[in-house]
Amino acid sequence: xxxxxxxxxxxxxxxxxxxxxxSERLHGAQNFFFGAVREVxxxxxxxxxxxxxxxxxxxxxxxxxxxxxQTRWGGDLEFILIxxxxxxxxxxxxxxxxxxxRHRDEAYQASRYVxxxxxxxxxxxxxxxxxxxETQWLKGHALCGHQVSSRPQSHPxxxxxx
Numbered sequence: 001x002x003x004x005x006x007x008x009x010x011x012x013x014x015x016x017x018x019x020x021x022x023s024e025r026l027h028g029a030q031n032f033f034f035g036a037v038r039e040v041x042x043x044x045x046x047x048x049x050x051x052x053x054x055x056x057x058x059x060x061x062x063x064x065x066x067x068x069x070q071t072r073w074g075g076d077l078e079f080i081l082i083x084x085x086x087x088x089x090x091x092x093x094x095x096x097x098x099x100x101x102r103h104r105d106e107a108y109q110a111s112r113y114v115x116x117x118x119x120x121x122x123x124x125x126x127x128x129x130x131x132x133x134e135t136q137w138l139k140g141h142a143l144c145g146h147q148v149s150s151r152p153q154s155h156p157x158x159x160x161x162x
Contacts, residue, residue, distance in 0.1 A: 031107035
């Protein structure tokens, strides 16, 4: 039976906990993605990022995204998906995705699908703090009312979208 573990938390994400999740011995592929707060974004020096979320809905949406990926790339895929909330400094991990699959292609495609869908569907909002003292809420979540540009216009991997 496959496992899906999704969590939105203020606690730091420990890479060893994410990697330890990938214990399915039938799976030859283990794909991990760790997203960290970058130092410069759009030419501005970033000092911190704050994530806010509607946690119960966010965890539900993250699980739905993983279930969709299972439908597309295999019901035995396993997922761990953790997203931080609160204020994070430069270099801290904000999101972790682990996917296990029988083969690498499914693991890579499912992982990419999860991060792209998370960016536009999960009720998680991101505010950047800059060295200049300015702050900015970033676009990316569909509920914000912004034009969403997170999904690639063209990508070599077909996610089954029409």
